[in-house]
Amino acid sequence: GDSVTQMEGPVTLSEEAFLTINCTYTATGYPSLFWYVQYPGEGLQLLLKATKADDKGSNKGFEATYRKETTSFHLEKGSVQVSDSAVYFCALKGAGGTSYGKLTFGQGTILTVHP
Amino acid sequence: EAGVVQSPRYKIIEKKQPVAFWCNPISGHNTLYWYLQNLGQGPELLIRYENEEAVDDSQLPKDRFSAERLKGVDSTLKIQPAELGDSAVYLCASSLGGHSTGELFFGEGSRLTVL
Numbered sequence: 001g002d003s004v005t006q007m008e009g010p011v012t013l014s015e016e017a018f019l020t021i022n023c024t025y026t027a028t029g030y031p032s033l034f035w036y037v038q039y040p041g042e043g044l045q046l047l048l049k050a051t052k053a054d055d056k057g058s059n060k061g062f063e064a065t066y067r068k069e070t071t072s073f074h075l076e077k078g079s080v081q082v083s084d085s086a087v088y089f090c091a092l093k094g095a096g097g098t099s100y101g102k103l104t105f106g107q108g109t110i111l112t113v114h115p
Numbered sequence: 116e117a118g119v120v121q122s123p124r125y126k127i128i129e130k131k132q133p134v135a136f137w138c139n140p141i142s143g144h145n146t147l148y149w150y151l152q153n154l155g156q157g158p159e160l161l162i163r164y165e166n167e168e169a170v171d172d173s174q175l176p177k178d179r180f181s182a183e184r185l186k187g188v189d190s191t192l193k194i195q196p197a198e199l200g201d202s203a204v205y206l207c208a209s210s211l212g213g214h215s216t217g218e219l220f221f222g223e224g225s226r227l228t229v230l
Contacts, residue, residue, distance in 0.1 A: 046220075102160060108157050
């Protein structure tokens with residue numbers, strides 16, 4: 001079945017540092033890829049998405065590019081802020097077979113940004 | 116526009132007791148999901164509905180878990196009897212159809228503690 005693997009955390013950075021959170025996936029067909037974020041005490045919310053190969057999703061200074069050749073969707077931000085401290089989840093939505101329409105998550109990466 | 120509403124937010128019960136969670140999706144969203152999130156892990160799908168029909172319940176432990184969505188709107192997830200290992204956050208999400216590119220909108224979750 002489909003699966004998502006994220007880099008192990010937690011990740012601790014100083015403000016204005018560069019962020020990369022790695023994400024790779026295994027899926028049949030051409031899934032859509034998502035990054036969700038969960039701020040302390042809040043529910044999961046969509047950060048960005050990409051629905052086909054070479055698409056770049058972006059939001060709030062975060063970016064991720066759908067790389068089919070490496071089956072990856074790494075999350076990046078050039079300069080993190082304390083307010084970016086949260087748990088980040090990479091996810092894919094299946095495009096075929098029994099996985100169609102099903103959202104599968106990675107295990108999450110905790111990001112802590114210090115002033 | 117109201118988001119996905121879940122209740123209760125917190126529930127503490129003793130093992131072997133029953134418990135039920137309620138979800139009201141975003142108006143017009145015909146696809147509804149229940150996810151289980153254990154501490155430090157990503158959400159895992161329990162069941163997905165397209166309108167009233169459960170189209171994917173392969174991960175639902177049917178010996179003790181049940182769900183319903185009688186009129187294709189609200190949904191209830193029940194556990195009877197609860198076990199210690201059921202302590203987790205139960206997330207409800209909805210989307211505009213189960214197609215492969217649409218995002219899911221999540222509620223804040225119901226945190227269950229089984230003593």
